[in-house]
Amino acid sequence: xxxxxxxxxxxxxxxxxxxxxxxxxxxxxxxxxxxxxxxxxxxxxxxxxxxxxxxxxxxxxxxxxxxxxxxxxxxxxxxxxxxxxxxxxxxxxxxxxxxxxxxxxxxxxxxxxxxxxxxxxxxxxxxxxxxxxxxxxxxxxxxxxxxxxxxxxxxxxxxxxxxxxxxxxxxxxxxxxxxxxxxxxxxxxxxxxxxxxxxxxxxxxxxxxxxxxxxxxxxxxxxxxxxxxxxxxxxxxxxxxxxxxxxxxxxxxxxxxxxxxxxxxxxxxxxxxxxxxxxxxxxxxxxxxxxxxxxxxxxxxxxxxxxxxxxxxxxxxxxxxxxxxxxxxxxxxxxxxxxxxxxxxxxxxxxxxxxxxxxxxxxxxxxxxxxxxxxxxxxxxxxxxxxxxxxxxxxxxxxxxxxxxxxxxxxxxxxxxxxxxxxxxxxxxxxxxxxxxxxxxxxxxxxxxxxx
Numbered sequence: 001x002x003x004x005x006x007x008x009x010x011x012x013x014x015x016x017x018x019x020x021x022x023x024x025x026x027x028x029x030x031x032x033x034x035x036x037x038x039x040x041x042x043x044x045x046x047x048x049x050x051x052x053x054x055x056x057x058x059x060x061x062x063x064x065x066x067x068x069x070x071x072x073x074x075x076x077x078x079x080x081x082x083x084x085x086x087x088x089x090x091x092x093x094x095x096x097x098x099x100x101x102x103x104x105x106x107x108x109x110x111x112x113x114x115x116x117x118x119x120x121x122x123x124x125x126x127x128x129x130x131x132x133x134x135x136x137x138x139x140x141x142x143x144x145x146x147x148x149x150x151x152x153x154x155x156x157x158x159x160x161x162x163x164x165x166x167x168x169x170x171x172x173x174x175x176x177x178x179x180x181x182x183x184x185x186x187x188x189x190x191x192x193x194x195x196x197x198x199x200x201x202x203x204x205x206x207x208x209x210x211x212x213x214x215x216x217x218x219x220x221x222x223x224x225x226x227x228x229x230x231x232x233x234x235x236x237x238x239x240x241x242x243x244x245x246x247x248x249x250x251x252x253x254x255x256x257x258x259x260x261x262x263x264x265x266x267x268x269x270x271x272x273x274x275x276x277x278x279x280x281x282x283x284x285x286x287x288x289x290x291x292x293x294x295x296x297x298x299x300x301x302x303x304x305x306x307x308x309x310x311x312x313x314x315x316x317x318x319x320x321x322x323x324x325x326x327x328x329x330x331x332x333x334x335x336x337x338x339x340x341x342x343x344x345x346x347x348x349x350x351x352x353x354x355x356x357x358x359x360x361x362x363x364x365x366x367x368x369x370x371x372x373x374x375x376x377x378x379x380x381x382x383x384x385x386x387x388x389x390x391x392x393x394x395x396x397x398x399x400x401x402x403x404x405x406x407x408x409x410x411x412x413x414x415x416x417x418x419x420x421x422x423x424x425x426x427x428x429x430x431x432x433x434x435x436x437x438x439x440x441x442x443x444x445x446x447x448x449x450x451x452x
Contacts, residue, residue, distance in 0.1 A: 021070040021167070029062035029166035036060070065162040069169055075103035076131075078156045078173045080114070086180045086325065089270065089279075092144045093179060095124075095153065099138075101131040111159035116143060117151045120179070145181045146270040148278070148332045153177045182328040183279040186429045188287040191437035218242040253312065253355030254293040255379070256285045257345055260300040262336040264362025266389035273392040274336060276423070277360040280385060282331050283429040284358050289313065289320045293355070297327050301337045302344030305330045342371045349375050357382040363389050369409045373416035383436050384413050384420045392425045419443065 025033065036059025043052035081096040097114060101107055110128040124141040131137055145151065154176040161168045218234040221241035234242035258281045265274040281297070288295045296312030297305050305313070305327050313323035349357070357379035361372060364386065376382045388406040406422055413420040419440045423432050 020169070021066040024066060024069070024167045024169040025062055026161075026165060026168050028164075029065065032058050032062045032166060061164070062166040065164060066167040069160055069162050069167050072108075072160065074101075074105075074107050074158075074160070076100060076107065076110075076158065077102055078112075078158070080154065080156060080175075080177050082153070082177060082179060085178075086182055086328070088184050089148045089181050090144070090146050090184060092142045094140055094142050096138065096140045097126070097156065098136060099128060099131065099158075100136045101133060104133050106133060107131045109161060109163070111161065112139065113157045113159060114141070114153065115155060115157065116153055119145050119147055119149075120151055143179065148181045148183050148275075150333055151179045151181065153179055180329055180332050182332045183275070183282040185279070185286050185328070186283045188283055188430055188433045189437075190291070191434065218244055252293050253296070254285075254288040255296045255298055255312070255349065255355060255357050256281050256288070257298045257349075257357065257359040257375075258300065258331075258334070259342065259359070259361045260334065260337045261339055261342070261362060263340055264300075264364070264389070265336065265387070266363075267393045273362065273387040273389045276392075277362065277385075277387055278331055278334065280423075280429045280432070281358075281360050282328055284433075285327050286324050288356075288358075289324050295323070295327070297330065298345055298348060299334060299337070300342055300345050301339055302348045304348075342368050342375075346371050346375055349378055351378075355380055359384045361386045363387075363406075364409045366409075366412075369412045373412055373418070376413075376417045382418045383440075384418045385423050385432055385436070386410060386413075386420060387423045414443075 036055045036057070039051055039055030039058060041055075043049065043055055077100045079098045079100075081098075083094045083096065085093075087093040095114070097112060099110070099112060107128075107130060110131070112126040112128055114124050116123060120143040126139045128137045128139075143153075154173070156173040156175075158171045158173075159168055160171065218231045219242065221230070221243050225243050229243040231242050231244050258277060260274075265272065265277075267273065269275070285295050285297055294312045296308060307326065313327065357375065359372065359375070359382070361384055364372060372384065386406060386409060410420045410422055419436055421432055421436045421439055
């Protein structure tokens with residue numbers, strides 16, 4: 001934010017200026033004014049001229065302070081800097097404020113105040129002493145939120161006061177900033193899950209076959225091509241230099257599905273099942289991007305990250321941080337939907353993908369478990385993390401029935417080829433990620449899904 005302060009009274013009519021000045025009287029100023037009027041009335045009734053002088057002094061002093069303060073011309077510039085501008089839930093960010101006096105006159109006593117949402121903490125206030133011409137003052141404060149989201153900061157407010165504390169006027173800067181609180185991201189171990197074996201350059205589909213010379217598709221020589229790639233048989237046939245075309249590998253793909261149905265989760269707040277699912281999805285997508293996968297984020301409503309390509313965001317050494325940032329920004333504001341089914345997400349997945357599918361499901365009834373089971377048909381491997389909301393909101397002794405129902409849903413998913421894991425209350429994404437690896441290994445040992 002970078003803006004100049006608005007001089008008091010500028011752009012206002014005379015009547016509006018007077019009302020603004022009188023509205024700025026503090027409790028002390030109003031008390032002085034009331035005492036002055038009362039003393040003047042008593043002096044008139046009693047005929048006491050000395051009391052009348054005291055009343056005039058008490059009544060005129062706050063009016064003079066208001067007029068002088070209102071006519072004061074301060075030219076100041078304010079700026080705000082966030083460090084960092086994107087912070088995980090539960091972590092702190094520091095906000096740096098800077099005030100520059102761009103006029104040729106010194107300022108008086110200034111009170112600086114920044115407006116912040118209540119979830120970030122109390123409203124910060126700072127008292128700045130006299131700022132010399134061309135001088136600056138810098139202050140900072142910390143904000144912290146356990147709830148993800150995007151929070152506006154500002155506008156920055158400057159409160160002017162007279163030396164007696166009888167009048168106080170507030171001037172606001174115009175610009176705002178936004179602090180993005182993203183879900184918690186936990187590092188995951190590099191386990192090998194089903195569907196991941198088709199890594200970069202080893203996909204099921206290739207742009208060109210590389211089985212031998214008969215499969216080589218040459219192209220014309222271009223300046224800078226390595227002469228070791230010259231294909232002499234094609235050169236002789238075409239009468240010009242031809243080179244072997246480079247391998248066009250198929251990048252391994254991963255789709256992260258987040259169940260956002262409001263009926264699938266119970267409870268709310270930072271420790272709820274839905275917030276755990278959002279954090280788990282964030283951890284997986286960052287992990288897969290770092291491993292070089294093309295990652296797509298999909299919600300239960302079929303929505304994806306704006307600007308996402310057909311295969312998702314590619315995880316490259318240069319673009320991994322940017323891709324992860326876009327997805328985390330999307331997850332920072334994702335909310336639960338009123339949809340009761342997973343059909344919109346299934347329709348998107350039915351378009352076809354042979355990569356890894358990692359899903360975070362809430363409560364599944366029999367119908368939605370069948371829809372989730374069909375999602376496995378179009379993926380090279382599928383891992384499901386199922387959150388039983390009852391286990392997150394009730395006592396263990398009260399959830400025997402729901403737990404049995406969850407086991408039935410897990411069985412349906414496993415029979416369809418999923419590596420399905422029930423997420424217990426208090427588990428970390430790292431723990432269930434390792435648990436999924438052990439589940440896959442057990443399935444492979446018994447002739448189940450196994451590694452592809």
